[in-house]
Amino acid sequence: MSSIIEISDLRKSYPSEQGRLEVLKGVNLSVDRPQSVSIMGRSGGGKSTLVALLSGLDRKDSGVVKVLQKDLSLFSSNQLIEYRAKNIGVIFQQFHLLPHLTALENVEMALAFQGVDGARDLAEKALADVGIDQRANHFPHQLSRGECQRVAIARVLVLSPKVVIADEPTGSLDVQTGERIMELLLNLVQQRDMVLVLVTHDPELAARCDRQFILEGGTLTLSSHEV
Numbered sequence: 580m581s582s583i584i585e586i587s588d589l590r591k592s593y594p595s596e597q598g599r600l601e602v603l604k605g606v607n608l609s610v611d612r613p614q615s616v617s618i619m620g621r622s623g624g625g626k627s628t629l630v631a632l633l634s635g636l637d638r639k640d641s642g643v644v645k646v647l648q649k650d651l652s653l654f655s656s657n658q659l660i661e662y663r664a665k666n667i668g669v670i671f672q673q674f675h676l677l678p679h680l681t682a683l684e685n686v687e688m689a690l691a692f693q694g695v696d697g698a699r700d701l702a703e704k705a706l707a708d709v710g711i712d713q714r715a716n717h718f719p720h721q722l723s724r725g726e727c728q729r730v731a732i733a734r735v736l737v738l739s740p741k742v743v744i745a746d747e748p749t750g751s752l753d754v755q756t757g758e759r760i761m762e763l764l765l766n767l768v769q770q771r772d773m774v775l776v777l778v779t780h781d782p783e784l785a786a787r788c789d790r791q792f793i794l795e796g797g798t799l800t801l802s803s804h805e806v
């Protein structure tokens with residue numbers, strides 16, 4: 580069985596006035612097949628820290644993080660940027676769209692960095708896949724928050740990553756819009772055989788993932804709600 584995500588004894592601390600602040604104290608997680616995994620836990624518990632390490636945006640103190648069998652710590656910074664762009668899509672609460680580019684251009688931009696041919700067509704298709712091809716030529720400030728998140732999702736999907744990590748993707752959306760975005764993400768995971776790691780505060784959204792974890796006291800444990 581090929582492992583898609585393999586995290587073992589992952590530790591991360593930050594400097595603080597009282598010495599090191601130990602945030603992750605031995606996190607383990609293994610995802611072997613396309614599925615969705617949710618992570619809940621109190622604010623400040625280390626969820627975004629875990630996202631940063633899993634997506635190669637920051638470096639661990641110790642332990643192992645492998646994505647698609649590649650140990651992220653063995654990459655140089657440039658290799659990591661390239662590996663991440665090809666294989667790991669990250670979606671944030673704040674959409675991080677470029678304000679002076681249209682929805683279509685925001686998605687196209689992700690491809691331009693990869694030197695992909697036919698970027699415009701692919702970007703249009705990605706916008707259609709998230710249901711907002713009608714808004715392709717609108718700028719972020721002309722779009723609702725839910726539409727902005729759809730653009731951010733399209734920007735990730737257009738690169739066909741095998742792993743998508745979403746850090747509170749519905750955190751700045753109203754409940755109904757959040758549910759639609761969640762629906763969209765889960766459908767895409769199914770259709771494209773991806774792994775989704777979803778960080779959320781919402782127990783109902785978490786419950787819709789295949790496996791549910793809680794990050795507490797610096798370690799990850801299976802939630803008792805798991806069926």
Ligand SMILES: Nc1ncnc2c1ncn2[C@@H]1O[C@H](COP(=O)(O)OP(=O)(O)O)[C@@H](O)[C@H]1O
Pocket residue numbers: 593594600602620621622623624625626627628629
């Ligand atoms: N770059 C950093 N430098 C110092 N402390 C940090 C840094 N990033 C996060 N922290 C601290 O680490 C803890 C975990 O933060 P975070 O991973 O953002 O938690 P969560 O996403 O679960 O709310 C918090 O106490 C936060 O203040």
Ligand SMILES: [Mg+2]
Pocket residue numbers: 626627628746
């Ligand atoms: Mg966070």
